[in-house]
Amino acid sequence: MRLELLGIAIISFFIFTAIFAPVIVGLIPHDKSEPYSPPSKNNLLGTNDIGEDVLVELIYGSRVSMFVGLTSAFVSTIIGSFVGIISGYYRGFLDDFFGGLIDLFLVLPALPLMILLAAYLEPSVWNIILVIALLWWPNTARVVRAKVLELRESQFVEGLRCLGANDLYIITRHIIPNVSDLLFANFTLSVARAILLEASLSFIGLGDPTYESWGSMLHYSMKRGGLLNGAWWSFVPAGICVSLATMSFMLFAMGLEDRKKRTKAIGLEV
């Protein structure tokens, strides 16, 4: 429970920062200074390679990281749950087809493929979202399919069929609500992965250079002498933010799983 709360607190902090970024930036000192100036009164976390305030970059960077993380996780969860439910519920040809597709995507080395796709497509936030979403859905699809296979054979679904309920009704009113906790846990894990992936792609220079993200902060710091100049403030805060954001979603997902286990243990699950 504590882990879950800690996760929620960190996530809330980052989402609040992302939404109110312009207001927060207006409240802190952020003069343009010499490149790689150390932390000072005017630049609380120092400056980057072009003399811009690192804290301001971090604050605006949270927007890109959160947006990419949440959007790509949302899209991949939608695709994954659609494929998983259809495949598990209808079985037969659709299951064979989607099952094959899931297996195909699962055996593909995701990160190298994402790097390849990101390099081939024009670098933009939307393309990163597309790349992550398109290659991350099979994980969700696989677990959802397994759960739906179990549900479709359950007595209450059998009963609904006997009462003349159609497939759409059963799926929307009974299957989806029963896999929703699974979807939510997968969604939170996907956000964590997506944030990490966005940072990885931006770090190797395949991100959108027109938006500051934590990954691009790391990229410019590494590519433009941050390490050699000893400007730790140009890369450590961004690294911490990526780790914290990823960890917070992981903690949240773990907390949800713990809660589910506890609920199961005391026999409250329907």
Add this chain to the structure above:
Amino acid sequence: MKKMLVVFLFVAFSVAGCIGIEKVQDGENVQKILKIGTTMPIKADNIFVDYYFGILESVFNDRLFTIDERGKIVPELVESWKVEEDGKVWILSIVKNATWHDGEKLTAEDVAFSINYLKAKVPGFKAHLALVDRAEPIDKYTVKIILEKPWASFLANLVVVRVIPKHVWEKVENPLEYYGEDRNVGSGPFIYKGFDKTAGIITFEANKNYRLGKPNVDKLIFKLYKNTEAELMALKRGDVYTTYFYARGLDPIYVPALLADQNVRFLVETNFGVDNALWFNNKLYPYSVKEFRIAISYALNYSEYSKTITAGYAETPKAGFVPPGWSYYKETRELVRDLAKAAEILDSIGFKDFDKDGWRDLPNGSAFTMKITLRSDLPESTRLAEMIKRDLEEVGIRVKLVPVDGMSFRKIAEQERSHEVVISRTTMWGMMMWAGYGSGYVDSRNIGWANVEDQELHRIVDEMLKTTDEARVKELAHKIQDLYAENLYVIPLYWGKIIQPYRADKIEGLVYNPMMGILNKKTWFSVKVKE
């Protein structure tokens, strides 16, 4: 098991130790080894396949002409030359004491063969030798080059022509696929010894029979690094004594970190290329409107680019584009930021915010977004683009940055010319090609990033291509710079310096050459390895 491990470690350390000793001792004499770090991505040791290995060719091969420290074209393998038929026929007398590394004499046959062979079989040389009809030897040491039409600045093209041994290459049908043992036989001061791809080491040994004498160092080693950080760490450790990258010095952002090391010193040299410039596609509207380009020039913050991108190792450029190092450089007006003036000009030509969305629209009322294409693989280019975007947005010009990789960039800007605006740099040799003074990049009939079809420019370029009279060349050089300044087909963003770091405790006597950097004859005969 333990015994085996001890034996293995003993053997391993012995072998490693022997290799270490071999590197520094040759019999009783300690070898003088010059170690140079580079981040040039060399993948293959064939000069026709790998562009960057082709750059190292200057180490083991002499060329017909070269560039001296002041940027002048001077003969290398050529002793004397004359031009006949108004620049249509070039007769070169080559030196008589040049030999190939395998002992064969270098003759006019080799030179004529090289020119004909490169033109016919190596795609990269087709443009350089576009106007060459044929080359033929007149006698053992004289070669005649016949052009299809007069070309006064043909010498600049001969600077990049590789002279290769006929007896090696005449049997090779496809030079891009040839990896025979003799592929790197040259006539230069060093002999190619090998490329260890796993270790990332390219080795050359001094040519004791070189026509100008044996170079000062016995061995030349290039160590390849994936990134500048690793390369400079190696420099600080003393693993390499200096660094090299063609037509580019050290990114100035690294200078403060190296200044702290008292063993590292710098050569700071004039850059004959333009570090970064904003190239308009002058055929497209609204970039075809002179006043629009001038307004953009007033919106840019040149001093800021110089301060942040080059850490102050650059100066604010002049509108005439051509940097001050060049002969016949002409002082033109300095580029300054004046937002009020930019806004005033934009207003006067009808670029106003008609729909009150905060962005200026085209005079017909439709929305306008300037698309700037840039190289995503060059971090300083993306940083610069971000700053330009912000500056232009201050005068209400909406900007979209289009980052592309190097290959796509060339396709867009050179082959398709589908760009609106690009950010790119020029090299020293690039400034010399076509009619010189950067005309190759500007003129729509050549590389043409600026895609200019202005008749006045074409007339000047055409005359420069034909003129050999120095007084007239000077006049035309001034005219073309005035034309650049008046029309701003391209806006230089800063004129930078070339920064060459080296370990002062390990070496001295490096000489910088504006085209090939430290890889030049003067360096080979003046450098001293101290250890």
